[in-house]
Amino acid sequence: MSDASTGQVSMSDVSKTFTLKVDGQIQIVPALKSVNFDVKQAEIVTLIGPSGCGKTTALRILMGLETASRGKVTVGGKQVNGCGYDRGLVFQHAELLPWLTAAQNVMFGLEMKGMRGAELRDTALRYLDLVGLKDAANRRPYQLSGGMKQRVGIARALAIDPEVLLMDEPFGALDAQTRETLQGELLDIQARTKKTIIFVTHDLDEAVLLADRIIVMRAGSIQETIQVPLQRPRGNLGALRGTAEFAEARYKVWKALHGAEAVH
């Protein structure tokens, strides 16, 4: 369905300004300034940039939780107008419903999509299995570790079978080891499901390990787009970190992030 020219996800000339009142004074905050990018089917793109540069805003506009002030946003060739089942959002802090078990949290999205009956629980369990959490299906969020919560969040978003997975620093609050495990698992899941993934992070290594392409943002605009020359499947991520290609890509992103002033 996605035509080759615009890609599966596309933002063209998108700007977003927030108007807020601070001490009775109206302030206009430009969060995005004329942003353009396309993401191809089954591609993984990471958005990286310092805090406040507009990553979350871009993702929320793609999700339909926020509307662009200007510009055109399409997913699968259709103009984005509110949320839809063609997109699944993984929140920064999982945001599981605390009164539901892991399985019920996954079922919640499926129910909203209209699924009923025995199929509901079966599907939820299948996706919990996919993220390695079948045994914790009946636990409530307070009985899960941070990494497990985030796995449930991923299962919940994947279960509705969206074409695009939008992830907002989903591993940002996890310890390094858990984060690396989940990065590997995410790549495995993507290899199996062929989802298009847009992944926000502020972690350089993570951006390079996961991405086919990295979009470096700065103060609401795209600073640079960097192609990652590592092949897929990525294999052992630990070993990958030692390669020259990884170091080179990482340095490119670092330079883009730190801008011209850091180089000389």
Next chain:
Amino acid sequence: MSKIETISAPTGNDDAPKLKREMPKWAITTMSVSVVILAWEFFGRDVNPIFGSYPTAISVAFWKLLVSGQLLAALTQSLKAFVVGYGLSVLIGVPLGLLIGRSRFLEAAIGVFITGAYAMPLVALVPLLVLWMGLGFAVKACVVFLMAVFPIVINTWLGVRAVPKTLIEVGKSFVASDFTILRRIVLPATIPYIMAGIKLAVGRGVVAMVIAEFFTAISGLGAIIINAANAFDTARMFVPVIVLMVLATMLNSFVGWIERKVAPWQVELSGRDEG
């Protein structure tokens, strides 16, 4: 009551489960109540029986009222009005609070009446209500309702405002309708506030019931209080007062018990020990 069980301890390096040896809460409460009753008995005996009373004298009066059948008859009359008024305040107050909390329009249009009515000096209005509705059951139930409903609405409303925006966005991201978000996300997230309002309303409802009975003065526990006070029978006057306090405390625990049944996750989240 509930014990926190750790299923397959993830750390695995703690030697043995450590049981805290603490005095159970009910034992502490029993002791503090006993101390107060004993002190009251000890000092209360020295007071002129018109100005005060003490536990044994009140127990005798209680027994007399009980065997004469007066106490149970009055209690039934009072409770009927209370149950209807209080029940209606929960049934109407919770949905109303949910709606006001979720709707900018309703909040602006009727929120101001709710906060105003919460502070309304209801005692002043009871004679007027009596004029409208007579001296019977209806006016009592109505006064109870008016006293109990506003704390429930206000607490529910505040609770809705405190629901994290991100939880609502979980609903939105799965294209849930406003009504589904209200029922499946806002309502469960608001339960602790709702329960606090419902508990607050118990005390206010009991006070309202007695006030209504003072004015109508011909039935219920309020009538026993008024008649005993007029006869300077202070011990007898204390009987309904204490019965009501005990009932309100029991009702409060009952609401707490319901809360733990419908929202067990809440106890775990706040880490309160309800034993």
